[in-house]
Amino acid sequence: MSDAGPGRPLAHWQHRLAERGIDRQLWLLVPALVFVIALFLYPFFYGLTLSFQPTKGGPLSDYARFFSDSYERGTIWITLRIALPAALLNVLAAVPIAYRMRGRFRGKRLVTTLLVVPITLGTVLTAQGLLNFLGPTGWFNRTLLATNLVDEPVRLTHNYWGVFFSLVITGFPFAFLLVLSYLSGIDPTLERAAATLGADWRRRFTRVTLPLLMPGLATTFCLTFVLAFSVFPSAVLVGNPAGETRVISLAAYQAAYEQYDYPYASAIAMIMGFVELVIIAVVLAARSRFYTGSTGGKG
Amino acid sequence: MSAFSQLRLDGVSRRFGGQAALTELDLTIEAGEFIALLGPSGCGKSTALNCLAGLLPLTAGSIWQDERRIDTLPPERRGFGMVFQSYALFPHLTVRANIAFGLRMRRLPKEETRRRTEEAVRLVRLEDHVDKLPGQLSGGQQQRVAIARAVVFEPSLVLMDEPLSNLDAKLRLEMRTEIRRLHQSLGLTTVYVTHDQEEALSLADRLVVLREGRVQQIGSPRELHTRPANWHVADFMGYRNLWRGRVGQVDGDRATVEPSGHRLLGEVVGSLRPGVDAVVAVRPEDIRVDGPAETRNAMSATVEVVEYQGRELAAEARTDTGLLVHLRTEHRIAPGDEIKLAIDPQRLLVYPADASAQTDRLADAAGATR
Numbered sequence: 001m002s003d004a005g006p007g008r009p010l011a012h013w014q015h016r017l018a019e020r021g022i023d024r025q026l027w028l029l030v031p032a033l034v035f036v037i038a039l040f041l042y043p044f045f046y047g048l049t050l051s052f053q054p055t056k057g058g059p060l061s062d063y064a065r066f067f068s069d070s071y072e073r074g075t076i077w078i079t080l081r082i083a084l085p086a087a088l089l090n091v092l093a094a095v096p097i098a099y100r101m102r103g104r105f106r107g108k109r110l111v112t113t114l115l116v117v118p119i120t121l122g123t124v125l126t127a128q129g130l131l132n133f134l135g136p137t138g139w140f141n142r143t144l145l146a147t148n149l150v151d152e153p154v155r156l157t158h159n160y161w162g163v164f165f166s167l168v169i170t171g172f173p174f175a176f177l178l179v180l181s182y183l184s185g186i187d188p189t190l191e192r193a194a195a196t197l198g199a200d201w202r203r204r205f206t207r208v209t210l211p212l213l214m215p216g217l218a219t220t221f222c223l224t225f226v227l228a229f230s231v232f233p234s235a236v237l238v239g240n241p242a243g244e245t246r247v248i249s250l251a252a253y254q255a256a257y258e259q260y261d262y263p264y265a266s267a268i269a270m271i272m273g274f275v276e277l278v279i280i281a282v283v284l285a286a287r288s289r290f291y292t293g294s295t296g297g298k299g
Numbered sequence: 300m301s302a303f304s305q306l307r308l309d310g311v312s313r314r315f316g317g318q319a320a321l322t323e324l325d326l327t328i329e330a331g332e333f334i335a336l337l338g339p340s341g342c343g344k345s346t347a348l349n350c351l352a353g354l355l356p357l358t359a360g361s362i363w364q365d366e367r368r369i370d371t372l373p374p375e376r377r378g379f380g381m382v383f384q385s386y387a388l389f390p391h392l393t394v395r396a397n398i399a400f401g402l403r404m405r406r407l408p409k410e411e412t413r414r415r416t417e418e419a420v421r422l423v424r425l426e427d428h429v430d431k432l433p434g435q436l437s438g439g440q441q442q443r444v445a446i447a448r449a450v451v452f453e454p455s456l457v458l459m460d461e462p463l464s465n466l467d468a469k470l471r472l473e474m475r476t477e478i479r480r481l482h483q484s485l486g487l488t489t490v491y492v493t494h495d496q497e498e499a500l501s502l503a504d505r506l507v508v509l510r511e512g513r514v515q516q517i518g519s520p521r522e523l524h525t526r527p528a529n530w531h532v533a534d535f536m537g538y539r540n541l542w543r544g545r546v547g548q549v550d551g552d553r554a555t556v557e558p559s560g561h562r563l564l565g566e567v568v569g570s571l572r573p574g575v576d577a578v579v580a581v582r583p584e585d586i587r588v589d590g591p592a593e594t595r596n597a598m599s600a601t602v603e604v605v606e607y608q609g610r611e612l613a614a615e616a617r618t619d620t621g622l623l624v625h626l627r628t629e630h631r632i633a634p635g636d637e638i639k640l641a642i643d644p645q646r647l648l649v650y651p652a653d654a655s656a657q658t659d660r661l662a663d664a665a666g667a668t669r
Contacts, residue, residue: 192354193387195374196458197448198404207400211391291391293434 051266062267072268075248076275082160082235082245083228084279086167090175090224091217093168098180099209103188112180119173126169127237131157134165162238163245167231171224178223182216183209186295212295218287222280229276248272302455303364304330306488310360311370313346320346322512323360328456328490333482335503336492339535343512344492348458351490353377364455375404380449382459386441388433394444395420395429401452419451422481439470446478450485457482459491463498475502496536500524508532526568530578530650538580539625543652546577554649559622563596565647576652583613585646586626589639596642600624602632616640 017023052059066072097115101108118126134140134156141153156162186209194204232249239245248268256265306328313321321343328334336344349355351362353374362370369377380401388397398419402412420429423443433441442462449457462478463471479502482489493499499506500520508515508523516528527533534541544558554567556577563579571577600616614632616624624640632638 187385187387189383189385189387190389192374193381193383194389194400194404195354196352196377196379196381197401198375198378198452199400200373200375203404208389291432293390293432295390 047266047269050263051270052263054263054267055261062264063271065264066268066271072251075246075251076271078245079229079231079247079249079272080275080279082163082167082231082247083225086164086171086228087175087221087225089168090171090228091179091221093172094175094179094220095213095217098176098183099205101180102183115176116173118169121170123166123170123233124237126166127162127234130162130165130169130238134162157238159240160244163231163234163247166234166238167228170234171227174227175220175224178220179213179216182213182220185216186212190295211290214290215287215292218283218290222283225279225283226276229272229279248275302330305363305365306456307363308347308351308360309363311347311350311357311362312359313343313350313355314358319512321350321509324509324514326507326514326517328488330455330488331486333479333489333491333502333504335499335506336490336509337494337496337499337506337535338509338515339494341511342509344494344509345460346512347509348381348460348490348492351456352379352381352458378452378454379456379458380452380454382445382449382457382462384461384464386433386445386462386465388441388444388448390433393430393432394425394436397433397444398447398451400448405452415451419447422450422485423447423477438466439474442466442474443477446481450481450487453485455488457487457489459489461493462491463493463495471498478502508535510535527580527648529569530580530652533580533648533650537582538648539583540579540581540586542579542622544577544579546571546573546575546649549573553644556649559618560620561598561618561622563642563647564644565596565642565649566645567649569651571649571651578650578652580648580650581642581646583625583627584611585642586624586628587641587643588626588628588630588632594641595644596647598622598624598640600638600640602634602636602638605632605634 014023051062054062054065057064101111121129132138136153136155136157138157140156141150144150144154145152156165190208190212191204194208199207230249231247232253235241235245235247235250239247241250249272252265252268252272255261255268308324308326308328311321311324311326312319324343324347326334336347338344346355350357350370353370353372353376357370360370361368389400392400395416399412399416402415407415420426423446425440425443425447428436428440433444436444442465445462449459459478463474466474475498478489478491481487482502491499491502500523503520505517505519506523507517508528510531515532516523518528523532523536527536527538530538530541542556542558542563544556544561544563547555547557547562549567549571552567553564554571554577555562555564556579557563558579565579598618600618600622602614602616604615606613608627611627611629612632613625613627616626616638618624618640626640630638
């Protein structure tokens with residue numbers, strides 16, 4: 001590249017910066033940066049440093065406290081036991097429905113709306129609905145009793161299953177929308193090609209569509225898992241917050257707002273984040289084994 | 300899959316909603332033939348191919364492979380190879396795995412799969428690229444993978460849906476020869492869809508010209524080139540000069556037509572009587588410029604636009620009565636030149652005008668005269 005000449009050093013400068021992607025449009029990033037710094041990075045590092053400043057003991061004593069107390073430590077397992085199956089079920093249930101719903105057909109918008117509506121309800125309304133429907137005197141149990149299928153109400157709320165259902169109801173729409181968009185990103189001609197090559201629908205799915213969809217499923221799983229792992233309201237409303245659904249966010253809440261021990265609460269929050277990161281890292285590592293390039297569709 | 304001696308399409312029709320995309324296609328394909336389905340976009344040629352492949356159910360008619368009815372079979376049980384316009388290579392599989400896909404689906408022994416895949420790779424000259432993913436290949440290489448994948452399991456019929464339309468001009472010519480070579484050396488039976496008449500003429504043994512879902516003409520390249528069945532086919536086969544005019548005299552298979560006040564003598568295709576409207580069709584290369592004193596079908600014209608095309612010039616000229624003439628010539632002409640034109644009556648075809656002759660480009664040619 002020739003020099004711009006002595007008369008135009010400024011233009012030359014800007015030109016070279018622009019080639020590296022630095023120009024005035026970068027200012028557009030400022031609002032996003034402000035948000036990320038003020039609402040994520042600052043609180044995160046604040047909490048992180050706080051977690052190393054326990055009310056008594058050395059910097060790591062709050063972490064040690066958490067892991068030495070089996071009641072506290074157990075919340076990790078309790079949360080994983082709810083969040084992992086719920087996220088897995090959400091993803092697995094979304095695949096066949098989204099598979100059936102790609103392409104255009106009459107009434108697609110209506111079906112999609114029905115499937116997505118639970119997102120708009122919020123956890124509290126979902127919990128309310130679950131109590132009304134699945135509770136001891138809810139319609140579900142009344143129907144079972146009336147038809148003499150059971151002798152006493154089946155317990156589906158205020159325990160593990162209540163939280164699990166709640167997570168499925170609120171998490172499924174996310175999984176469905178994501179999987180649907182990943183699926184429509186796969187060129188439908190690929191399956192047609194596979195058909196002309198002699199693959200029946202099962203092998204078209206397992207040999208062509210599924211391998212191309214796997215990275216998307218992994219991402220979807222991570223997102224729904226994170227949503228489920230931070231479960232809090234439904235664990236209280238339709239769960240058993242003192243026992244089998246004492247999830248980790250509840251432990252952090254109790255530390256912060258019942259014992260007013262912010263450093264300990266921060267430590268629990270950090271542990272919670274770390275567990276999520278571990279799961280996500282494992283899933284993404286598995287994801288990288290699949291083909292993640294273009295899939296030719298209109299995605 | 301078993302080879303056949305004859306594949307018969309019997310009244311094959313397909314409708315989309317209320318729209319007829321393909322109407323009563325009757326066609327018998329002999330083993331070893333290269334058939335081209337030819338027509339402008341939306342003429343139903345791809346619909347016909349998809350019906351044949353089993354990717355699109357028929358709304359009427361049947362398809363017979365010798366005495367076996369196959370239009371009710373799903374695509375995976377027809378055993379036809381298909382090359383898609385977009386190639387549709389599996390992006391997550393290597394070139395080798397793409398080509399082997401059809402053999403794997405047939406659960407052939409590993410050793411045979413390997414051997415036949417290697418063979419196909421050699422056939423399309425992709426030995427250096429077998430372990431690449433399709434995304435790492437050029438358009439022409441992807442095209443060759445798609446062809447190898449479609450022929451490796453020795454299908455009884457190979458279907459090609461505009462396979463060359465995504466390639467640049469030079470590559471298209473090379474691949475055209477390649478396809479014809481493969482067809483001959485492997486003894487394939489091929490049905491090839493294209494909108495490019497030149498491609499169809501050079502590749503096929505027999506052409507099927509479609510328009511608005513209906514067969515217009517079935518014939519050899521020579522028949523289609525020299526004697527299109529109606530003026531729509533003529534239009535499509537490169538008869539760029541289409542002039543509407545009233546029929547003067549009819550004398551056996553000769554007739555005179557008067558487009559824009561010229562009196563032109565030509566060969567009648569179809570049936571005509573004096574006084575009706577006709578369409579005259581002439582190829583640009585059949586219009587002679589300043590040739591040896593030719594008195595029949597002579598016109599004088601002014602050159603308007605000239606395009607350089609190597610040995611020849613393609614030009615547009617307008618006659619003194621306003622008729623627009625497309626011509627090709629080796630003479631050096633320039634815009635504004637006055638030239639004398641002549642057309643051999645044997646190269647001037649006269650067709651009955653149908654209702655649609657009122658519209659299209661014909662309206663321009665005729666309308667300019669009034």
